[in-house]
Amino acid sequence: MNYSEKVMDHFSNPRNVGEIADASAVGEVGNAVCGDIMKIYLKIENDIITDVKFKTFGCGAAVATSSMATEMIKGKSVDEALTLTNKAVVEALDGLPPAKIHCSVLAEEAVKAAVADYYKRNGIDKEVPLHGTACHGNCAACSGH
């Protein structure tokens, strides 16, 4: 498995690891059976993501994509965060091995799940467009990679 230098940097020095005790929203995606779970905590003030933390159970790419995704949405508006794509995360990391693309999908889904939680908690009647690749525990049949 050959990772780019950027992936190795974000894996060995992940940004924004941790929890936010009074988070405005939390999103968790993935499945232990598949080997990766991502949990993203958002602190949102006036629709702006003022702080973001993550916890990830997973491989090097799962940690690196979590780290990069949190970097990419920090300071952005909630609407902007929703435009984050897995492709953008992959590009920002200078690419991922083909078998690891699903990790970037998980990172995108984790952000979206957190925003959906924010909407729900605040009674905002907005749909969060999900990939439809939520983990079902059947890795072999997964379309998320």
Added chain:
Amino acid sequence: MSKFVYADHAATTRVAPEVLEEMLPYLSSEYGNPSSLYSIGRASSLAIAAAREKIASLIGAKPNEIYFTSCGSESDNWAIKGAARANAAKGRHIITTVYEHHAVLHAMDSLKKEGFEITYLKVDADGQIAPEALEAAIRPDTVLIAMMYANNEIGSVLPIREMAAIAKAHKITFFTDAVQAIGNLPVNVAELGVDMLALSGHKIHAPKGIGVLYVRTGVRIANLIDGGGQERGKRGGTENVAYIVGLAKALELAVEGLPDMERIAAMRDRLAREIVSRIPYSRINGGMEHRLPGNLNVAFEFIEGESLILLLDMAGICASTGSACSTASLEPSHVLLSIGLPPEKAHGSLRLTLSHENTEEDVDYILEKLPPIVQRLRDMSPLYEQVGKN
């Protein structure tokens, strides 16, 4: 220089200096084709004959029962497909185990497409199979039994002698993949009573790219490569002289080194004890009783193996994992699943395999580096967070 500990000897090994030394002439001045009649050709031919004789005597075989191949996987494939096809008129049922190497399991998949039926014997939590289970699986149309001598991931050693005796009583060809056993356990085909046996050079300090298939005289096996008649017409192609010479030397050294296995097992046992006592939520995979001396496989809950391997690598430690994430398949190790590990625990497994090249200092170094690395990954894991709160 920073510390470097290679603890992945079941993956591959370093070529021993003595092995390289024996090989070098055949990579330079002694370049004759073994099939050529002139003197440098004869020198190559004699070198192969001497290597074949040495290997045969080291494993209790006759020289003309030794076939050189390119690797363990080739030996596995040839033995299984070759024997199945040669005996297809007698029957199309094969017995193997659920936790064989993929070279065996995928060869079985190919045979399924040719109409063979495969029975996969299950293993228990220790990675063992009772000989009675083999006896019970035998059918009138069973033509081949393929069972590994020792497992590559959890090191379980199977009672091959008893298994082969059962096969013999039923007149069924018995093949064992001894790729992991060789160099770690005594391997003698006569004592084991097997019909075919595969071994690989690079697991015992010979180079990658050389293997052996032992085929007992009288056992029917289809030819592998049609060519210029090398390997008694069964596997054509100009012989890999230097590697054949290297393998013979490596096997000699491996057999000489067998008494050292007690020391290696003691190091492994200390590593196992200390890991389990220093790291909570860790568990040894597979039984410790019938196990390769250098093999240790541990599951750490709440973390994923690839991350663990990457961090260990940064600390200068080479090891491997049964996590799906370290492979392209996305499925966790079939071996760990076969002994009853749930997938989430299989993902967090670590395999450390020691050899005579490892020292007590290496064990100390692993014990110093591993616990904080596991803790670092747990601190990052949402699964561990829940544990802390409960």
